[in-house]
Amino acid sequence: MHAESTLAQPTGRLDSLTGLRWWAAFAVFMYHMHVFAPLPGPITTVLLNGYLGVTFFFVLSGFVLTWSSRPNVPVSTFYWRRFARIWPAHMVALIIAIPVFYSLLPIPEGSFLKPFDLGILLLSVVVIQAWWSNPMILFSGNPAAWTLTCEAFFYALHPWISRVLVPMAKRGALLLGAGAVLYAFAYRATVLLFPETGLAAVPVPVQRLPEFVLGMALAWAMRSGWRPRIHPIVGIGALAAVVGLLLFSGRLLGEGPVTGILRGLTNEFFTIACGIAIVALASHALRGKHLWFASTWQVRLGEWSFAFYLVHATFIYLALRIFGYQPASWTNLLWFVAVFVVDLVAAWALHTFVERTMEKRMRRWKDNRDKARGRVRIASV
Template identity: 55%
Template sequence: MTTTEILSQRMPRIDALTGLRWYAAFFVFTFHMLVFAPLPPLASAFLGEGFYGVTFFFVLSGFVLTWSASAKVSQSTFYWRRFARVWPSHIVALLVAIPVFYSFDPNPAQTWVKPVSLGVLALSVVLLQGWSLNPTILFSGNPAAWTLTCEAFFYALHPYISRLLGRMRVRGSLIFMIVVVAIAFAFRALTASSPGEWFSLIPLPVTRVTEFALGMALAWAMRCGWRPRVPAWVGLTSIVAVLVALVLIPRYRAGGIPALLVTTFSNELITVACVLAILGVAVRSLSGRPSVFAHRFHVRLGELSFAFYLVHATIMYVFLSIFGSQPASWLNLLWFALLLALDIAVAAALHHFVQRPIEKRLRRWKDTRANRSALVSG
């Protein structure tokens, strides 16, 4: 088939990946909760790896956008739909976060509160904060939103990477993935061996684009008919195995080569594991076999995951400012349960009253203009 024919096919929705996305968001939530309510050391060490949920988001984003791509959607419409999907919820979450993370007279004891800076906040409004490695700017506005800078950059590149992949089929896509993985590992080795050099100052949107590109290539290979027999449990177990290795090897075998390798290449190892997990879950779903992640409960939570991600840190820091940091204890699981329930409730409100209705209106406005232009030109 030609590229146009492939893109003209309507691909089935893979609900299991939506459900799986929830667990990535939940893992990020547990990571941030440790600032407020830490658990005993080993449990905290494991949940402390929760920021790798973002890696899963980036890979999955590339996969989903390529899997659902259509020849009927113009580049301008693609960009507009991405804006409609992300920016309305982002700006509402930002407005809620500002009073939590900013003050005209910050309390030195609350290290997370920064002095008001309109210039820095303006960068957050237009999602440019992630181009700085300065933590004050990188985590400005809503601290969790630095990832949206990366996503915005990925969206900008998506049509162009798609054109490159469109010249390939299964074999080419797999070679593309191997090359991207090699580049990611090589870059990490370079920065680890020569810290402080100019390449260590490359902004995150650029250094993380390999994760998005891998998701894109995986989706394109599958759209071209690739269906390897990779059980879902293999990919999911690989993620757990890498996380366990990251916690236990440096803890009990510090100073050895294995500890050096897993700590140096942790993000790359997790990225490969995420690719395997997405592949396994997608293949299982497309074969018609049931998946626990496709259960309506998980899918519903997955649909809330973007809003949940945007608000969870803000709510947690509100509790931190009121109650202070808690001593490490298993009893803190009660705080986990309370804030999880509250985060889901707030995320549901943001999703239903902001994200969905505004996205629909913005998409309808663009589609109407496109149809009018088509009629005029016709």
Template identity: 45%
Template sequence: MTKAAEEQEEGQVRAAPAPLAHDEPPAPVPADPAAPPATRKRLPRVESLTGLRWWAAFFVFTHHMTNLAPLPIYKFLKFGTSGVTFFFVLSGFVLTWSAQPGTKVRTFYRRRFARIWPAHAVALLAAVFVFYRIHPDPAMSWIKPFDVGILLLSVVLLHGWSNDPTILYSGNPASWTLSVEAFFYAYFPFMQRATVRLKTAGGLVMCVVVVALGGAYRLALYKWPDTVPVLPQPVLHSVAFIFGIGLAIALRSGWRPRFPFWLAFAIFAVGIYTLYYSGEHRTFPFATTMALTQKEILTVLYGLMILAVASRDMRGGRSLLRSRPLVALGQWSYSFYLVHATILYAIREFHGLAGPVGWSNLTWYAGVLVLSMFASWLLYKFVEHPLERRLRGPR
């Protein structure tokens, strides 16, 4: 990521680099004749991942709200943007877990288009009225001058290939992650075929190698900035996506790690707080290295949570994440992702900042959360879900 793009992550223009759970929870997978005996039976739905999606989306929401109603912990809440990493890992995991032998590439593409584009198009139309003006007010840094060419790039999900913030966060600023996902979808069928014979060891080696390569690139870019080329976002975030693929391969091949969710959550909590603390205290050991490889560290932390949840569901363990309210919220999470920042910045334009930093701003969090949840329910019920079913075609 360029320095300008990194600065955008801290600023208000980056209105929604939010989560990305464009894929439904893994469905039962038909028996694969080429699979070992342990995996020929139908794999169970990992429904808890749907509930987990909601919490990742909520984590992103808490960060974006600091641009309207900052809390005393706003510096820590900036890690809410790491929700995109969670969803990229989840996307690779889900697509691999639910991949069915014999699915044609064009069928896969049609279903992915049906999954993400209708809701994206409607949310983009609403976002244009919030984030664009013919003559924007310089005091409102999140509002950009109207540009048809740049907006068209966001319509067809190609804007993520630019590291220019004006293009990368064009249209609905959240949709830069959809551009990244579109790249994942483009190469997934071919990667799935290339890795179909990998088993547990191969999947885990894939996870280790891709994280090591991603971290090495970040460090090399820091050390030799004039020599190492800056890669576009879809390529950079492929580390998380491929990591998720490797995890799914390992589990599909019969690996059953007994890794309790509470331990995975504890490791995540300690890990993300360590990243925060090292960023605030540069004398902390390896602070610079952790800052540079933050995306790769978060990939591993989120991967452990997904692994723990999936393993528990496969063993039949109890899980609050499979409760009906959380599953419903998880189903709305993609629509929630698309609309919450648009609502937030529309409020800010007409009201201004809620007030100084303080815990009293929690009332704003509650109000905007309820409004965003209602809008996401409408988008899911009347656009996302029905149009996906119609456009997917026969199963």
């Protein structure tokens, strides 16, 4: 009964998390820009950690889906809503990406271009490309879309993980989250220390599942009444601290096996930091406190962030294909601005005319079918 009453309670919007999601997408953009127009000096080392924005996406995805879940939503409706959320925009972004990343002509040595292969591209259409470790498949189609394979896997499991999670009180949920993190550390440490075991060949979606489960567990603990008083500065500081550890571990500990293992565990440390940041911002917002990340412009950009993520690499590599590699220079900041503006305009168009429009139409179609079959329409998931 406790679980049912908790699910039935309304949950408010957490706009600060939407705003923070934008910065995660922007970090990934900055990471990919170095392949085209790197900046000089240590700043490049900082930007190369932008890939960790994907880890934030995975933890946040588990949190948001569990935070917004409602009782009595049919599993088929849940799946359809997730499909409507990601697939139309993904397909348009894929069509745009193909002429940028593929060629029918002989490919020069060292080029990022790939030979056109319809069979491999079809794997991207059904978002299963990340089940293969071969880079030609893993990063096929729109290279950024490998994360959608992970998300599709997470979505498939979410209703069934929820059946285990929802009966738990907040303590059980926190223990499940801690267990997911410990598993992630154990797996990564085993791969680093005993590479001969072949565990590195575990498919990427399975490797990244603990991040999603952590997000789910934290959301359910908070829905069950957990309200830790963590200031948002501490949450954001945790994210920065992990990057700082990665950057300065060599100076602090020297270059050796311990440093190598710490660097190899960066994603796992960052997963914990993401959990701290999400809980800090959510708790602060639920206590009625104003957050900078919840400003109108950041929330708007956060709403565009999925579309921005889908198109950002395509236009970066299009610039690389047209203008060639730019040597490291501070003047490359002009390229950062130019490519960013193009990406942002494309993201706005993709979000406005495809992502949001198609999602509404597809959801309405399924809701009407559910109503016709006598199912109760429940609030959004």
